[in-house]
Amino acid sequence: xxxxxxxxxxxxxxxxxxxxxxxxxxxxxxxxxxxxxxxxxxxxxxxxxxxxxxxxxxxxxxxxxxxxxxxxxxxxxxxxxxxxxxxxxxxxxxxxxxxxxxxxxxxxxxxxxxxxxxxxxxxxxxxxxxxxxxxxxxxxxxxxxxxxxxxxxxxxxxxxxxxxxxxxxxxxxxxxxxxxxxxxxxx
Amino acid sequence: xxxxxxxxxxxxxxxxxxxxxxxxxxxxxxxxxxxxxxxxxxxxxxxxxxxxxxxxxxxxxxxxxxxxxxxxxxxxxxxxxxxxxxxxxxxxxxxxxxxxxxxxxxxxxxxxxxxxxxxxxxxxxxxxxxxxxxxxxxxxxxxxxxxxxxxxxxxxxxx
Numbered sequence: 001x002x003x004x005x006x007x008x009x010x011x012x013x014x015x016x017x018x019x020x021x022x023x024x025x026x027x028x029x030x031x032x033x034x035x036x037x038x039x040x041x042x043x044x045x046x047x048x049x050x051x052x053x054x055x056x057x058x059x060x061x062x063x064x065x066x067x068x069x070x071x072x073x074x075x076x077x078x079x080x081x082x083x084x085x086x087x088x089x090x091x092x093x094x095x096x097x098x099x100x101x102x103x104x105x106x107x108x109x110x111x112x113x114x115x116x117x118x119x120x121x122x123x124x125x126x127x128x129x130x131x132x133x134x135x136x137x138x139x140x141x142x143x144x145x146x147x148x149x150x151x152x153x154x155x156x157x158x159x160x161x162x163x164x165x166x167x168x169x170x171x172x173x174x175x176x177x178x179x180x181x182x183x184x185x186x187x
Numbered sequence: 188x189x190x191x192x193x194x195x196x197x198x199x200x201x202x203x204x205x206x207x208x209x210x211x212x213x214x215x216x217x218x219x220x221x222x223x224x225x226x227x228x229x230x231x232x233x234x235x236x237x238x239x240x241x242x243x244x245x246x247x248x249x250x251x252x253x254x255x256x257x258x259x260x261x262x263x264x265x266x267x268x269x270x271x272x273x274x275x276x277x278x279x280x281x282x283x284x285x286x287x288x289x290x291x292x293x294x295x296x297x298x299x300x301x302x303x304x305x306x307x308x309x310x311x312x313x314x315x316x317x318x319x320x321x322x323x324x325x326x327x328x329x330x331x332x333x334x335x336x337x338x339x340x341x342x343x344x345x346x
Contacts, residue, residue, distance in 0.1 A: 015263050021256045028252045033245040046248055050255045056219065057259050058266070146205070147237050153206060170204045179236060 006063040012060030014065060024053055030149065034074055036145045038081050040133050048084065067158055072149065073080045074159045076143075131181045139174035146171055192219065196226045200233065276331065287320065294319060 013017035031052060035045035055076050062071050133139055143157045153171075157164045196219045198210055208216065220227045283290060301313040 015266075017260055017263055020259050020263075024255050024259070027253075027284045028247050029245070034253065036245055042248070046251060049251060050258055053255050053259050054262055057263055132240075145242065148241055168205060172201055172327050175201060175204065175233070178240070179233065182236065 002169060005069065008069055009063050009065035012056070012063050014059060017021060020057060023056070023069075028132050031073060032068065033148070034144060035081065037132065037140050038078070040139055044084070049075060050123070055080065068151075068155060070149065071155045071159050074145070074149075075161070078159060093149045095121050097185065126138070128171055131178065134181045135177040139170060139177050142167060142172045143178060193223065194228055196223065197229065200226070200230050204233070204237070280327070282300065283323070 008019070028049075032049050034047060035048045035052075036042060039045050039048065045082070052073070056073065061075070063069065142156060145151045145159060146153075152158070153164050153167050157167045160167065196216060199208060200220075202208055203213065203216065220230055231312050243291045298319075299318050301307075302309070
């Protein structure tokens with residue numbers, strides 16, 4: 001694993017075009033999904049996907065092989081999302097940079113129908129997909145990194161440049177937000 | 188069953204998803220979920236929710252990877268050209284500077300000789316000598332700035 005990471009770092013330092021081609025193929029699904037979950041806009045996610053790989057090319061020498069490549073990749077993509085959100089004034093995404101500066105998220109108080117019932121009676125994935133866009137981007141992000149990408153808490157903390165305690169707290173709140181938002185999102 | 192037990196079970200269940208549990212807590216939680224239908228339903232519901240979350244379909248746009256690969260390769264080529272062009276410019280600059288320093292006495296003698304022949308005042312000679320040095324440097328700076336402008340314009344035209 002470490003040898004692979006060192007080989008990868010070496011290739012990135014040399015700007016090996018074949019290596020970059022392979023990485024783009026290998027990570028296309030995960031990176032695009034991450035960007036789409038964060039932005040909620042396919043066209044923007046596509047632009048950012050390309051920009052992320054340009055940054056990987058230009059800053060490949062900064063990858064030190066101490067962390068997983070995907071953590072480094074997601075961190076680059078995240079910074080691009082924050083940059084774009086600041087330029088284009090996407091308020092929901094600006095919260096990624098500083099969520100504490102915004103109003104606390106208030107989950108909808110609709111617990112009449114359990115999440116399970118909804119999931120059984122409706123198109124599960126579609127319901128969740130709709131619901132996802134209703135919860136704040138900083139919760140979507142941690143949920144994706146933890147439960148989709150299956151990154152560890154410390155790896156997520158590395159991607160977000162945050163303490164592990166903050167990551168945990170966002171995960172707990174994100175889970176609550178997802179569960180609470182589902183009835184409304186699927187209604 | 189008391190609210191405290193339900194509340195503890197829900198807290199531990201969330202903890203098991205987020206950061207994992209120790210053996211004793213895991214065992215307590217499993218025991219509670221076997222005995223409490225309400226907490227068991229809640230746990231199943233949450234697991235189903237996460238399963239659905241993992242299965243949210245995301246289709247990568249057709250050709251996105253190929254377009255990105257092409258763009259990255261083009262940028263790499265541009266960077267390589269800029270980098271080799273920059274190195275060449277440095278070599279030329281250093282060579283030109285050395286040549287200038289070594290040839291300075293000869294150039295000054297040439298200016299003095301031409302001044303004497305044309306009967307020019309000394310300030311004109313000095314100004315000519317300064318321009319002899321400054322004009323090539325100014326032209327070189329102009330060329331570099333122009334080249335940079337062209338590079339950034341072509342980079343911004345990239346899709």
